[in-house]
Amino acid sequence: MTGRARPAGADAPPLTERQEERRRRILHASTHLAGRGGFDAVQMREVAEAAGVALGTLYRYFPSKIHLLVATMQDQLQHLHATLARHPPGGADPADRVAETLMRAFRALQREPHLADAMVRALIFADRSVSQEVDAVSRQTTAIILDATGLADPTPQQLSAVRVIEHTWHSTLITWLSGRASIAQVRADIETACRLIDLPAEGPPGGEDAGGAARSPSGAR
């Protein structure tokens, strides 16, 4: 909780080969344990043992369980993005393409519900100390969705729509994972949210001054 020195500003010091290797083993162990058993099954001692590193070392690489799982998600998202790039969606308009992409991702997660559980629960439970990493995941997700739209130059409304779609994606996934929504409902809600992409711009003069770049300026650092 203490938020130790983590100069992860943009570039951690470059890792040696052995270190890259360790990091990979840790992420692999995390993915594996998450795959059976979900969030609760990812126990730091077990991750350390499975990865063949000491507990202290695990904590040097990932300062908390949440950091570890968010990094695992980043890892998985990279695979996903690469896969999707090879098979772009074929829908007629942007909304259809986004919905198709997300449903494809959803079917992939259905095959690994425990892994999905671990990653998404970590992502949404993360507090300020994980802001940077969560933000990275968010950017990656946004990139995937924007890729799917095929839009070169989205309007601020569309960016807001993308955020709403992301929110819906995470939240509906959680709802499904904890057995409170059917798959049909997940699909319906994702398609509903995706309709926002195609919406014509609306111009109430007082409104949206919160365009894309409105990151929280100071945060807590």
Place this chain on the structure above:
Amino acid sequence: MTGRARPAGADAPPLTERQEERRRRILHASTHLAGRGGFDAVQMREVAEAAGVALGTLYRYFPSKIHLLVATMQDQLQHLHATLARHPPGGADPADRVAETLMRAFRALQREPHLADAMVRALIFADRSVSQEVDAVSRQTTAIILDATGLADPTPQQLSAVRVIEHTWHSTLITWLSGRASIAQVRADIETACRLIDLPAEGPPGGEDAGGAARSPSGAR
């Protein structure tokens, strides 16, 4: 973790007066501790002490910290719903009224960000063992939103829109609470999601068979 016998099917056995009183003290302590310090500050030992009950008793009333915080949220939502009923929103169309209602709720939460943190993090982190309680919160939230629309007889699309709005509400709140979104962004995203309410129906024959009642039928029990 074990999911002990909790016959909370629909009606716990009616509590005696002393028991109601204890329950109230516990919720009060929880609210108070959450108000200072958020999720992490709600420590079960401290709640028990502040409420003047033994730890074991606390766990008899609320089988986990998550259950406790979700119940706290239910409590707060009741107040909110009552308050809102006294001052209905004044927007022109349903979307405006919903957005106004949610922004009003959001301003209330701004005054107690720690409490909001504790409740919302618990709500979205909850796993299957808390399904019932989370579902109750969800129903209550849906009721608040539907009240705001003023719609007597919402279409399935509108119900899906309401769910998307709820997802957005929770998720954007988390994003704000962990310092990754500005208030302007929260407002923009809520307004964006609310536009779905006013959308004309769309009729792709293959689509939404996941109307309102599609609760997961069996769950994991």
Place this chain on the structure above:
DNA sequence: CGCTAACCTAGAACAAGTTTCAGACTTGAT
């Protein structure tokens, strides 16, 4: 080679959520 700083390991220790247990107290029915 020999030094030094950074890194790693094993293991203990600590913190907070959760469980357990023996005994005291309440309650309701006889």
Place this chain on the structure above:
DNA sequence: ATCAAGTCTGAAACTTGTTCTAGGTTAGCG
């Protein structure tokens, strides 16, 4: 009033995330 069942208390124990420490290893460098 008395008994049985259920509840509450206080305290210890257990689990898992996290931190700390002492000593061994590695990597770069003179």
